[in-house]
Every structure is written in C-alpha cells, then in structure tokens.
Amino acid sequence: MSDVGGFWAVVPAGGAGTRLWPLSRAGRPKFLLDLTGEGRTLLQATVDRLAPLAADRVVVVTGTAHADAVRSQLPQVPRQRVVAEPSPRDSMAAIGLAAALVERSDPDAVVGSFAADHVVPDAGVFHDAVREAVDVARDGHLVTLGVEPTHPATGFGYIRAGDPVEGFPTALHALEFVEKPDAERAAAYLAAGGYRWNAGMFVVRAGTLLDLLAQWHPELSAGLRAVAEDPDRLPDVWPGLERIAIDHAVAEPAAAQGRVVVVPAPFAWDDVGDFAGLSGLVPGDGGPVTVVGDAADVSAVDAEGLVVAGSGRRVAVVGLEDVVVVDTPDALLVTTRERAQDVKAVVDALKAEGRTDLT
Amino acid sequence: MSDVGGFWAVVPAGGAGTRLWPLSRAGRPKFLLDLTGEGRTLLQATVDRLAPLAADRVVVVTGTAHADAVRSQLPQVPRQRVVAEPSPRDSMAAIGLAAALVERSDPDAVVGSFAADHVVPDAGVFHDAVREAVDVARDGHLVTLGVEPTHPATGFGYIRAGDPVEGFPTALHALEFVEKPDAERAAAYLAAGGYRWNAGMFVVRAGTLLDLLAQWHPELSAGLRAVAEDPDRLPDVWPGLERIAIDHAVAEPAAAQGRVVVVPAPFAWDDVGDFAGLSGLVPGDGGPVTVVGDAADVSAVDAEGLVVAGSGRRVAVVGLEDVVVVDTPDALLVTTRERAQDVKAVVDALKAEGRTDLT
Incomplete structure (x- = not known):
C-alpha cells in the first residue's frame, strides 16, 4: 500500500522517566535505547513504524540536550525536521509547534502524534487504524486512537466511546476523556465496556488542531503559529508559552463539543512504563528467564523473570521466582x-544524594 | 598471657570450593579473600588468631599454585614454613607433612591444625580451648575441638563425647566420629545431646600423630617422615602417597582405641560454606541489608539480605526479602x-561450558 498523502507523523521525544533506571538516565532517555534488544531504539522503531504511512514527512520534537542524538539515530529525517525545544513546555506546545510547522508547508496536512517511547509490535494493524483515523480527521474531527484495555490499569487515562461515526468502518464518537482512575474505578470501566485507554495518539488536521486550541488557549495557538512563520522567534516566544498537556488543552474541551472521534486501536500497545512492562515485550526463547542482551551471558538455575545483560559480565541467577536483574556498566x-x-525510589534517593552521574 | 611453648600451628590452605562463586574461583580460593570486608583475608585472620599461641611457629601447607600468594599475604611467616604440595593429596598428607617437618625440629612439639578458611570471631575463647587441648595432647592423646552445634547441620560430621577426662577442666573422652548425617539423624543428635561438630581442628603431639598413622597407614607415615628428613625427596615421594582424610586415616580408628579426647569449643565457628554462612559473619550496621564492601555503593528499598559490593558500581535492590547479590568485576x-x-550448579555449568576464565 502507498503512503497516506498529506499525512505527517509528529513524534514527541521527551520525558526521561525513572522507572527504567539504570537503563534510562536523564541524559539517556528510554526513547534513545534499544530496550528490547532487537537492534532498533524505541525512537527508531517508532519512526520505522510510521514510515509506510508518512514516508519522510516526519517531525520529531525533542529537548535541546537530545537533538543531536535524535538526529544521529534518524539519518533519514531531514535535520530541520528534528525540532529542539529550548525548554520542556508539555505536550501541547511540543505537538502544536510541529503542527504549526507542518501547516505552513502544507495547509491541508493531517498530523498524527505518536510518542517516541511506546511499543506497538504489530505494525500492520496499527497502520489500518491510523489510515482510518486520517480519513476521519480530514472531515475536521480530532481523532484519537483508543487502545483496548487488557487489564484495569490505573496508570492511563480512559476515553469513553459512544455511537459509531457514520461512513467509517470502526470510528466511534468520543463522549469524554477521563483522568487516571483508581483501581476500583478502573475495574468498573472494564466491566462497563466502551472505555479505552488514552495512549496519547491523536490524529487531526494541523489547522484544526491549532484552531481548536485557539478557542481555549488563543495566546498559545498564536505563539506557535508565530514561531512557525518565523522560526528565529523560537527562543523569545517559547519561554512565554503556556505549559499544558494536549489532553487538557484541546482533547477534553473538544470532546465536550462533540468534535472528538475515537478509532479503536485493536493492537498490542505498551508505554514501557517499567521493567514489568518491558518483560512482556521482549521476544524470548520461551524459557523462564527473559534475556535482553546476550543470552549466553546469563546462567539461570531455578529462576524466572527478566535479566538485562548490559555490561558484558556473566549474570547468574539461582532460585528466584519473579526477579528482575538489570546489569549496566556503572x-x-x-x-x-x-x-x-x-x-523510582532509588532514583529519587540518588538525586537527593546529588549523584547526577548515576541518574 | 605468653604463647604456648612447644605448640606449632599447622594451617592447611587448600580447597577452592564453589559455593562462594563469584568471589572465590579456582585461582582465588576463599582463604585468600577478605570475605567479611574487615581488611584481613581468612588466611591472615587464621594466622593472626593463632599468633598469641604459636608466635611464629606456624606452618602453612598449600598448593603450588597458591604458595606465592600465601607467602605474600603472610610476610611474618618464614618462606620455608609455607610448604607447597606438588599436588593435592587430601588432609592426612598435608597435615602429616607439616607434623613431620615440625617433629624434625622439635621432637616434643604439639601441633594444632586449623583450616585457613574458617572464621572464629571470638579469639579469646578459642585460645582457652586450644590451651587446654595442648595440655591434653602432651599426654599422648589425639585431641579434637568439638564445636557446640547451633542447628542440625547436615554438612558436618559429628563427634560423640563421653565422660570427662580427669585432671582437665572441660575435656571429654571422644567415643566416635560419625559421618555427615541426614536431616533426621542430625536432629536426633541435637536432641540426644553430647554430639559436637567435627570442625577438623586437631591438636596432637607431632610424634603421636605420625605414630598413630603408622599403625594403620605405615607407608604414608614413613613417606611423610622421609620427606621431612630430606625435603628434596618431596617431588618423588609425594605422588605415591595415599590420598586420605585425617578423619578416616587416624581420628576414627584412634577413637575406637580410646585415644581421642574432645575439648568442647564453646565459641562461634563458621566454615563460610556459602553466602548464607557469610551473611551471618559480617559485622553489619543492624540494617536489613548486610553489606560487604562500601555500604555507600548500595541502595536498598524494602530489601533484606546480603550485598557484596565488589565492583565499585552502584547496587540497587528493591522489594526483595532474603536476597543475596554478589557483584564482582566480571x-x-x-x-x-x-x-x-x-x-555450585552455576559453577558446574560454567565448567561444562569450558569457561575457566570465570571459574
């Protein structure tokens, strides 16, 4: 299948997180890492997955500190399409700036935003969902991909879906976005049905996104369009922009206006939030110990769990069920x-000790 | 108190063991290691502990491969008193050779044999027991120190003690040596009372030991005395010597003849047989995680156990009860x-893989 004309992929690449320490560090965020040991970093895998849809129409928004690393991992992406934020200003500014830049070069473009550090093993099903989302977005909707929940997660927000959208195979009207629930409420969502995880995957015409934003945050929308018009203004304009997440800035109020559509995302998805998540993503040999790295470096006796063999040393695990061993050089x-x-508690303690070399 | 005239300490320093891997290796046996992190190796601590009794009358018997390391760890021991066995021929040959050498220079000497890799935290009580054992030994007995069992161990042989020996404060006649029992039998020994662990600590006149040996293994006894007379014969004689443990060669048959006395050893003793044993020997700060090495290298969150911080890296342990982490450079x-x-299973597997670099 050919790529989707007029579709641009926006890849926000930010957020270090602390739950994958010691693999990820402030200076080495998880999107720059080949966490599953398959030869591509999460960022590269994300852009690979989008290429059949967007070809080279990819904009990556990242922090100044990581721009060089991102460019070197993505030689196929033109340098100017790796946009460096002078400082973190949350997801609305990051995605909105990319949308404003895309809008300048292609006023009818549809942008789709996909985080650089999520994993979607089955690209084919992902592509089908995004293609439908792009079709729906061309009609002026804000489209979100809603991941089918596999368990009553408390770490994600949920989207409540309503009736089908006429003329599309699977799209549903989105009734509301709901915040991360507690365990009881999450269980109730699963029991009720009709709720999907909000994985932060938005597909929308660039102009629609900025116009919606202008309704509720006119200065932010105008600031982003001003920077797109004259990128030299970025350093001056950026620090004054409102810090707000795209969900709060646009998705929630737009849903209240009936402008949001959810396309079911019937594919496995993981935000690799911690080593438990990583453990489920690594293609293992079916043995009781999943190894990231060279399995020949690992000796396991009556052990079950995850070993990240990342220092070249021998790692021996004896007599432990559910163990996670992450071995790095330092x-x-x-x-x-x-x-x-x-x-996270370890990383917090290291930060409190001033051990920036380890965090 | 002055040292014990005519008393010679014999320290067999052999046996790598595999249960303290990766700290101990074939080329780095545990007696050469500072396992508890107190600044002295087990060998050095053993010789330190014996010095108040034996002054410089110490003979160490070790393998050729380790003789240089032993000499460099014990600069106070004259070079010729570190005896290198051309090949391992079990404990009777090792201890018997030392006894024969001592007998040549001091025919009335009493030798006491103490393994180089055992730990006795309270030296004072140890000294009292050895002093009594030496007194008993001067009368021609083979004396063994019997460790009070703290649990029904299946890893040690036991000594069954009988009536007190007249004229000595604590000495008892030894009725028999019994082999390592199974768990049920070990529990029965503890319940019965009168059983002590055979810790391999023998105190006996050098001449008595070789004369007893001559009763049951005349060629071995003669061979050892021949080497002592002319050390140049060591390479020729040694390979023909019988391989047998001192317990089987002398202690068991001598007990049957009523020649063995047990002096109760009312001190803590540990053969550091594995990391569980080591865990109990390390002076900790009372926290839930015992650290060998620099405690500043260890981050523990809801964890309990032993961490050997031996590579200079940060070691973080989160949410594990009873964990042992041994971190070495390779x-x-x-x-x-x-x-x-x-x-042991890990080491066996590494050997099977031919990984002599790691074993």
Whole structure:
C-alpha cells in the first residue's frame, strides 16, 4: 500500500522517566535505547513504524540536550525536521509547534502524534487504524486512537466511546476523556465496556488542531503559529508559552463539543512504563528467564523473570521466582516485576544524594 | 598471657570450593579473600588468631599454585614454613607433612591444625580451648575441638563425647566420629545431646600423630617422615602417597582405641560454606541489608539480605526479602540465602561450558 498523502507523523521525544533506571538516565532517555534488544531504539522503531504511512514527512520534537542524538539515530529525517525545544513546555506546545510547522508547508496536512517511547509490535494493524483515523480527521474531527484495555490499569487515562461515526468502518464518537482512575474505578470501566485507554495518539488536521486550541488557549495557538512563520522567534516566544498537556488543552474541551472521534486501536500497545512492562515485550526463547542482551551471558538455575545483560559480565541467577536483574556498566538493579514501579525510589534517593552521574 | 611453648600451628590452605562463586574461583580460593570486608583475608585472620599461641611457629601447607600468594599475604611467616604440595593429596598428607617437618625440629612439639578458611570471631575463647587441648595432647592423646552445634547441620560430621577426662577442666573422652548425617539423624543428635561438630581442628603431639598413622597407614607415615628428613625427596615421594582424610586415616580408628579426647569449643565457628554462612559473619550496621564492601555503593528499598559490593558500581535492590547479590568485576550472582548451596550448579555449568576464565 502507498503512503497516506498529506499525512505527517509528529513524534514527541521527551520525558526521561525513572522507572527504567539504570537503563534510562536523564541524559539517556528510554526513547534513545534499544530496550528490547532487537537492534532498533524505541525512537527508531517508532519512526520505522510510521514510515509506510508518512514516508519522510516526519517531525520529531525533542529537548535541546537530545537533538543531536535524535538526529544521529534518524539519518533519514531531514535535520530541520528534528525540532529542539529550548525548554520542556508539555505536550501541547511540543505537538502544536510541529503542527504549526507542518501547516505552513502544507495547509491541508493531517498530523498524527505518536510518542517516541511506546511499543506497538504489530505494525500492520496499527497502520489500518491510523489510515482510518486520517480519513476521519480530514472531515475536521480530532481523532484519537483508543487502545483496548487488557487489564484495569490505573496508570492511563480512559476515553469513553459512544455511537459509531457514520461512513467509517470502526470510528466511534468520543463522549469524554477521563483522568487516571483508581483501581476500583478502573475495574468498573472494564466491566462497563466502551472505555479505552488514552495512549496519547491523536490524529487531526494541523489547522484544526491549532484552531481548536485557539478557542481555549488563543495566546498559545498564536505563539506557535508565530514561531512557525518565523522560526528565529523560537527562543523569545517559547519561554512565554503556556505549559499544558494536549489532553487538557484541546482533547477534553473538544470532546465536550462533540468534535472528538475515537478509532479503536485493536493492537498490542505498551508505554514501557517499567521493567514489568518491558518483560512482556521482549521476544524470548520461551524459557523462564527473559534475556535482553546476550543470552549466553546469563546462567539461570531455578529462576524466572527478566535479566538485562548490559555490561558484558556473566549474570547468574539461582532460585528466584519473579526477579528482575538489570546489569549496566556503572549500576546494577535487582528487583521484581511486582515491585518494578518502586525503582523510582532509588532514583529519587540518588538525586537527593546529588549523584547526577548515576541518574 | 605468653604463647604456648612447644605448640606449632599447622594451617592447611587448600580447597577452592564453589559455593562462594563469584568471589572465590579456582585461582582465588576463599582463604585468600577478605570475605567479611574487615581488611584481613581468612588466611591472615587464621594466622593472626593463632599468633598469641604459636608466635611464629606456624606452618602453612598449600598448593603450588597458591604458595606465592600465601607467602605474600603472610610476610611474618618464614618462606620455608609455607610448604607447597606438588599436588593435592587430601588432609592426612598435608597435615602429616607439616607434623613431620615440625617433629624434625622439635621432637616434643604439639601441633594444632586449623583450616585457613574458617572464621572464629571470638579469639579469646578459642585460645582457652586450644590451651587446654595442648595440655591434653602432651599426654599422648589425639585431641579434637568439638564445636557446640547451633542447628542440625547436615554438612558436618559429628563427634560423640563421653565422660570427662580427669585432671582437665572441660575435656571429654571422644567415643566416635560419625559421618555427615541426614536431616533426621542430625536432629536426633541435637536432641540426644553430647554430639559436637567435627570442625577438623586437631591438636596432637607431632610424634603421636605420625605414630598413630603408622599403625594403620605405615607407608604414608614413613613417606611423610622421609620427606621431612630430606625435603628434596618431596617431588618423588609425594605422588605415591595415599590420598586420605585425617578423619578416616587416624581420628576414627584412634577413637575406637580410646585415644581421642574432645575439648568442647564453646565459641562461634563458621566454615563460610556459602553466602548464607557469610551473611551471618559480617559485622553489619543492624540494617536489613548486610553489606560487604562500601555500604555507600548500595541502595536498598524494602530489601533484606546480603550485598557484596565488589565492583565499585552502584547496587540497587528493591522489594526483595532474603536476597543475596554478589557483584564482582566480571560476574554477578543473584540468589537467596535459602538457595545459597545451589550456587555450585552455576559453577558446574560454567565448567561444562569450558569457561575457566570465570571459574
């Protein structure tokens, strides 16, 4: 199938996160890492996945500190399409700036925003969903891809879907975006049906996005369009822009106006939020210990879990169920999948110690 | 108190063991290591502990491969008193050779044999027991120190003690040596009372030991005395010597003849058989994680166990009860105290892979 004319992929590449320490660090965010050991970083895999749809119409928005690394990982993306934010100003500014730049060069363009550090193993199903989303977006809707929940997650917001949108195979009207729920509420959403995870995947005409934004945040919208018109103004304009997430800035109020459509995303998706998540994404040999890196470096006896063999050393694990071992040249983590979220506490403590060399 | 005139310490320093991998290796046996992080190796601590009794009358018997390392760790021991065995021929030959050498220079000498890789935290109580053992030994007995069992161990042989020996404060007649029992039998020994662990600590006149040996293994006894008379014969005689443990060669038959006395050893003793054992020996700060090495290198969150920080890297442990992490420059072990014995399986597998660099 040919690529989707007029479709531009926007890839926000930001946010270090601390739950994949010691693999990811402030200076080495997870999108720059080949976490699953398959030879491509999360960023590269994201752009690879989008290429059949967007060809070279890709804009990556990242922090100044990572722009060189992003460019070197993506030699196929023209340099000027890796946009460096002078400082982090949340997702609306990042995606909105990319949309404004795309709008300047192609006023009818549809942009689709896909985070640089998420994993979608089945590209084919992803492409089908995005193609439908682009078709719906051309009619002036803000389209979001809604991931079918596999468990009552409390770490994601949800989208409540309503009736089908006429003329499209799967699209549904989005009734509302709901914040990250507690466990009880999440279970209720799953039991009720009709709720999908908000994975932050938005597809919308660039002009529509900025026009919607102008309704509720006119200065932000105008600022982004001003920078797109004259990129030299970026350093002056950027620090004054409002810090707000795209969900709050546009998606929630637009849903209240009936402007949002959700296209079901019937594909596996993971935001690799911690080592428990990573564990499920690594293609293993079916053995009880999943290895990222060279399996020949790992000796496992009555052990079950995840080993990241990242230092070239021998890693031996004996008699542990549900163990996570992450071995890097300067730091070692031993935990369990169950406690994977608590790795953050180690990073917080290291920061408190002033160990910027390790965080 | 002055040292014990005529008392010679014999320190067999052999046996690599595989249950302290990756700290100990074939080329780096545990006696050469500062396992508890207190600044002295097990060998050095053993000789330190014996010095108040034996002054410089110490003979160390070790393998050719380790003789240089032993000499460099013990600068106070004259070079010729570090005896290098051309090949391993079990404990009778090693201890017997030392006894024969001592007998040549001091025919009335009493020798006491103490393994180079055991830990006795309270030297004072140890000294008292050895002083009594030496007194008993001067009367021509083979004396063994019997460690009070703290649990029904299946990894040690036991000594069954009988009536007190007249004229000595604590010495008892030894009725028999019993082999390593199974768990049920070990529990029965503890319940019965009167059983002590055979820790391989023998105190005996050098001449008595070789004369006893001559009763049951005359060629071995004669061979050892021949080498002592002319050390140049060592390479020729050694390979023909019988391989047998001192327990089987002398202690068991001598007990049957009523020639063995056990002096209760009311001190803590550990053969550092695995990481569970090591865990109990390290002076900790009372925290839930015992650290060998620099505690500043360890981040523990809801964790309990032992961390050997041996590579200079940061070690973080999150959410694990009973964990053992041994971090060395070329190999990492993650296990539990409960499964500490099974570390041997890793070493066996590495040997089978031909990874002599790691074993």
